Amino acid sequence: MPRVWIVVVGFVLAGLTGLGAYFAPLFQTAASSTTSSVPGAIQDLNPVQAPTQPFTVLLLGSDDDSKFPPDRINTQSMILVRVDPVSKQATMLSIPRDLWVQIPGQGMGKISTAYQTGGPDAAINAVESNFKVHIDDYVWIGLNGLVKLINQLGGVDVQVTNPVMDDYYPADLSSTGNPYDYYRVAVLPGATHLDGVHALEYVRSRHGDIRGDFARSERQQQLLLAIKAEASHLNIADLPTIAAAFNGEVKTSISLDRLRQLMAVAGSFNGSNIHRVVLVPPYTSEGFAAGQDVVFPDWNQILPLVHQSFP
Amino acid sequence: MRWLVTTLLVIAMFCFGVGVYHAAGLLKASHAGVQRPTQVSAPSLPGTMYLVQGGAIYRLRNGQFTQITADDGWVQVAVNAAGSQLAAVERHTNYSDLYLLSTGGRVIAQLTHNGPGSRPENNHWSFYPRFSPDGSTLFYDYDPKDPFNTYRVDLAIYSSPSNPGSSSSVKWTEPNQYTGGDVDPQPLSAGSLVYSKFSIDTSFKVASQVWFQARPGSAGVALTDPADGCGQPAVSHDGTMIAMVCTKGSNQTSELDVATFDPTARSLGSITTLVPSGTMASPTFSPDGKTIAYLAPAVAGGSFQLWTVAPAPGSSPRELTTDLGLDSLSAPAWAA
Numbered sequence: 001m002p003r004v005w006i007v008v009v010g011f012v013l014a015g016l017t018g019l020g021a022y023f024a025p026l027f028q029t030a031a032s033s034t035t036s037s038v039p040g041a042i043q044d045l046n047p048v049q050a051p052t053q054p055f056t057v058l059l060l061g062s063d064d065d066s067k068f069p070p071d072r073i074n075t076q077s078m079i080l081v082r083v084d085p086v087s088k089q090a091t092m093l094s095i096p097r098d099l100w101v102q103i104p105g106q107g108m109g110k111i112s113t114a115y116q117t118g119g120p121d122a123a124i125n126a127v128e129s130n131f132k133v134h135i136d137d138y139v140w141i142g143l144n145g146l147v148k149l150i151n152q153l154g155g156v157d158v159q160v161t162n163p164v165m166d167d168y169y170p171a172d173l174s175s176t177g178n179p180y181d182y183y184r185v186a187v188l189p190g191a192t193h194l195d196g197v198h199a200l201e202y203v204r205s206r207h208g209d210i211r212g213d214f215a216r217s218e219r220q221q222q223l224l225l226a227i228k229a230e231a232s233h234l235n236i237a238d239l240p241t242i243a244a245a246f247n248g249e250v251k252t253s254i255s256l257d258r259l260r261q262l263m264a265v266a267g268s269f270n271g272s273n274i275h276r277v278v279l280v281p282p283y284t285s286e287g288f289a290a291g292q293d294v295v296f297p298d299w300n301q302i303l304p305l306v307h308q309s310f311p
Numbered sequence: 312m313r314w315l316v317t318t319l320l321v322i323a324m325f326c327f328g329v330g331v332y333h334a335a336g337l338l339k340a341s342h343a344g345v346q347r348p349t350q351v352s353a354p355s356l357p358g359t360m361y362l363v364q365g366g367a368i369y370r371l372r373n374g375q376f377t378q379i380t381a382d383d384g385w386v387q388v389a390v391n392a393a394g395s396q397l398a399a400v401e402r403h404t405n406y407s408d409l410y411l412l413s414t415g416g417r418v419i420a421q422l423t424h425n426g427p428g429s430r431p432e433n434n435h436w437s438f439y440p441r442f443s444p445d446g447s448t449l450f451y452d453y454d455p456k457d458p459f460n461t462y463r464v465d466l467a468i469y470s471s472p473s474n475p476g477s478s479s480s481v482k483w484t485e486p487n488q489y490t491g492g493d494v495d496p497q498p499l500s501a502g503s504l505v506y507s508k509f510s511i512d513t514s515f516k517v518a519s520q521v522w523f524q525a526r527p528g529s530a531g532v533a534l535t536d537p538a539d540g541c542g543q544p545a546v547s548h549d550g551t552m553i554a555m556v557c558t559k560g561s562n563q564t565s566e567l568d569v570a571t572f573d574p575t576a577r578s579l580g581s582i583t584t585l586v587p588s589g590t591m592a593s594p595t596f597s598p599d600g601k602t603i604a605y606l607a608p609a610v611a612g613g614s615f616q617l618w619t620v621a622p623a624p625g626s627s628p629r630e631l632t633t634d635l636g637l638d639s640l641s642a643p644a645w646a647a
Contacts (some may be wrong), residue, residue, distance in 0.1 A: 007320060014324040018331030130420050157590055159562045161517045161540075162509040163491025165454070165464035167432040184405040184431050186464075188438065189494060189507070189519065190556065191542055191565060191592040191607070192639050193615060208464040210489030212514045222562050229612040236333055270563075280515045 023240050050264040051121045055136045057254070058124055060115065061220070064142035064249075065172035065177040072077065073142075073277040074112040075152055076204075077220050080133065080311050086263045091309035092224065092274040096284060100294040101130045110294060115140075120251065121140035132303060133310040134156045143173060145249025147196030149227070150186060151244045153234075156226035160189045164219075165208035169201060199223060213295075228235055232267050236260065275309060345614050345636035348376035353617065354633045356645075358598055359414075361388045361397065362617065363641035368399060368416060371617075379416030387439055387641045390414075391446040391473075392548065392598075394646030398440035398449055398473070403427070406434035407450055411475055420475030422449070432461055436644060442473060443498040444548070449473040450496035450504065451567075455482070466492030468506055469638040470527070483527045487511070493522070497546045500573055502526065506535070507542035507551065523577050532577045540645045541568065543593055545642070550621055554594040554603045557582075567591045567605055585620050586628050589615055593642035596622075603642045615639040 078095040084290045097112040102123045106117055110198040114126035123211075128135055150156055164187035185201045189192075194202060196211070203223050209215040217289030235241075254262070273276070283302050284295045313509075348362065348369040355374040362369050367382040384407075388399040396419070397412040406426030411419040425435035440450040450470045452642075457463040465486040471479060485503055486492035490509040497505040506521040508531070518537035521544045535541040539560035549551075553572045558565045566587050571580035585603070592615065594605040603622050606615045616638035620628040 010320065010324045011327050014328035015331040018328035019335060021328075022332045030596040043418060116522065120328055143420040157608060159558060159565060159590065161558070161562050162511075162519065163466055163494060165466070165491050167461065167464055183434075184434060184464075186407075186436050186438075188640050189491070189509070190640050191615075193608075193636065207462040212513055214515055218562075225563060226612070278515075307418065 001060060006020065020155065022237075026282065029278065034201040049260045051258075053084050053175060054080045054086075056080065056083060056105045056134060058120075058127055058135045058138040060120065060123055060138060060140040060144055062115065062140065063169075063170075063172070064144075065179050067172060070096070072116055074110075074183070076112065077217075078111065078123070078127065079217075079220060079224065080127065080131070080310065081224075083262075083265070083269070084261070085268070088268050089274050089275065090269050092121040093222045093306065093309065094279065095127065096129075096213055096217065096279055098293065098295040099279075099284065100287075100289050100296050104129055104164070109293075120253070130297075130299075130307050131310070133306060137258070138251075139254065140251040142249045143200060145246050146247040147173070147200055148247075148249065149196070149242065150196035150199045150230075151225065152238075152245050153230040155193050155195045156223065157191060157193050158198070158199070158202065158219075158222055158226050159191050160187055160202070162189050163187070164202060164205050164215075166201075166205035167206050168262055169205055170280055173200075199226075211280075214280050218276075221276050221278070228266055228269070232262070236264070277305065277309065334463075341521065344634060345475050346634045347630075348379070348635055349378055351376070351632065351634065356597075356602075356619070356631075358645060359390075359645045360646075361390055361644040363388060363638040364635060365638075367494075368397070368403075369484075370414070370416075371522075379414075380412070380431040382620065386638055388412075388644045389440045389442055390644040390646040391442040392444055393446060395444070396442075396473075397644070398422075398442065400438055400440065405431045407438060409437045409440050409449070411473070422471070422475060423453075429524075436466065438466065439468075439494055439496055439497055441496050443470075443502075444506060444550075447473060447500065450498050451481070451495055452492070452496070454479075454492070460550070463489060464492075465490060466494055468496045468504065469495050470498075483524060483526045484522075484531070485528070490517075495543055497544050499546060499550055501574060503574060505525065505544050505546055505572075508533070510537065519558070521553065521579075523574070525577075534572075534577070534579050535582075540565075543642070545594045545596055545603070546572065547596040547622075548598055549600055552596070552600065553579060554585075554605075554622065556591045556594065556605075564588050565591045567594060567603070567607075569603065583624050585622065585624075585626060586618075589604065590615075592639035595643045595645050597645055598647040604645060606637050606639045606643070609633070610626070617630075617643065 060075045060078040062073045080093040083090045099111040103109045103114045116122040123134050162206045166185040168182045169185040170178045171183050186201050187203050203219045287296045319566045343344050352374050366384045368380045368388050369383050370377045386400050393553045399409050409422040415528050423437045424585050428434040436454045440451045441502040452466040455471045459508040475640040484493040487510050504524045519542040521534045521541050522531045522583040545554045552625040554569045556565050557568050567585045570582045592606045615630045622625050
């Protein structure tokens with residue numbers, strides 16, 4: 001081989017190595033995804049086609065602080081999202097964490113405990129069997145993962161509808177100290193820019209609101225839209241930094257190709273074509289079962305509602 | 312010689328690889344960098360304005376920003392009508408306190424002592440200081456404790472003499488329970504009050520309304536419809552107009568509206584939308600009532616900048632800053 005070609009190949013390899021190093025965190029995160037659908041690396045840099053078929057994703061959020069052993073984590077937040085890329089319609093359905101349901105292989109229990117016994121698969125099974133829907137993918141995120149994601153996005157803008165006051169907000173994010181400590185939260189009303197920690201306070205606070213967990217569900221949906229608004233400014237070059245920040249705080253069945261497809265259609269959706277559903281009364285009612293406060297579903301009202309949006 | 316060339320080529324290849332790594336980083340979507348106000352200038356406005364960024368108070372005069380306090384948790388600055396004194400909140404973990412400040416940012420007096428308490432729930436919040444038009448009284452928010460339920464934290468509006476030697480206070484409003492409370496006090500010259508009140512109906516829908524109250528503890532009157540979702544009222548210095556942010560039921564976008572105000576009839580005239588859709592926050596009238604300053608990002612998800620608009624139909628908003636992440640919940644305080 002002529003020397004000049006050796007030099008050229010050397011530079012090409014050096015360039016590819018630099019590129020690989022830059023995107024390495026992205027591939028490491030993909031490799032730690034819980035399904036085998038993660039494709040190879042290089043083709044992920046190719047152009048993608050936006051999806052054309054409707055798909056449903058279950059978003060799971062957990063308090064994964066030191067109060068809970070890693071194998072005893074519940075899902076404090078469950079949001080079912082259906083996206084129809086053709087009609088440009090999307091629906092977010094928040095499932096109350098205390099919803100009293102039949103959990104496959106476990107019996108009656110709060111739907112938030114399904115994850116505890118069998119991870120994402122059990123949570124998906126519980127939602128699919130009770131809500132009679134098909135779930136294509138899931139995304140699970142922990143407390144620190146959400147904080148890091150929002151910080152990497154540069155914060156989010158939200159419209160706070162009323163003062164969010166909580167005198168018993170868990171001080172559980174710190175790795176040191178007592179995870180049962182608490183502090184006061186006051187998120188004042190109006191449009192505001194929140195960093196990760198304050199955004200988390202906004203969506204976790206519940207003690208001072210008459211709507212309790214339902215208010216949190218509404219704010220969680222609001223935060224998702226705010227994250228989407230910020231993420232729409234991103235491109236593929238931003239992903240390695242975000243992936244590196246997650247460091248195991250995010251699990252998903254969504255492949256890199258799929259993720260890029262979703263990013264391609266994300267810009268088509270805004271607040272007006274995203275239908276938001278929170279299962280407030282009369283779809284649910286608060287009660288007491290097996291010695292704990294629970295939320296009873298009225299399936300006669302819930303299922304017709306769900307089937308409208310998740311056919 | 313041959314080894315030297317080879318070595319240089321290897322070094323060049325290494326540098327090329329590093330360069331590609333950094334070049335890939337340059338492709339990242341750039342988030343608009345936020346600068347300190349003192350690093351930028353703005354178009355000149357009449358009078359003096361006080362704004363907050365990153366826990367510090369800045370004074371804007373003749374187009375130049377001056378930082379007048381340290382980055383120390385300062386928020387929600389207010390100025391008296393004479394422009395001679397400031398009131399502001401210093402916020403800490405679990406509590407916040409009101410202070411009187413000179414226009415140069417020097418602390419004159421600490422007006423409240425809300426913490427630190429032995430336990431988090433033993434502390435108090437104070438927010439939204441506002442001088443009465445004659446400067447003699449300071450209105451503000453405070454969270455009285457509910458002896459029957461420690462989970463309930465609803466802000467109520469109080470007033471106290473702005474003289475730091477006085478410790479008396481008067482409770483003005485009774486908030487709807489578990490809504491977070493009443494906020495945004497706007498004292499009027501007749502001794503009455505305009506503010507934001509929240510309610511939550513049986514279907515758990517939150518409504519924000521601009522409310523009028525003639526005297527402490529009296530029954531108030533709603534000035535806006537619950538469906539309009541209006542809040543953050545700002546009353547012009549002559550008391551004839553109210554600017555406000557209305558969400559129209561959305562928790563994603565809001566608009567900036569203005570209406571004439573008749574305090575005698577306790578009613579608003581027809582509402583005019585000045586800025587139709589965006590993320591509006593914290594309007595304030597100029598001392599002469601000819602301009603409204605407000606805070607909003609230029610694009611969805613951006614950082615909050617200072618804007619002005621005339622309170623008349625068809626007015627064009629003017630963006631005065633482009634790269635400041637101003638505290639959107641600290642309304643500009645504007646004095647002559």
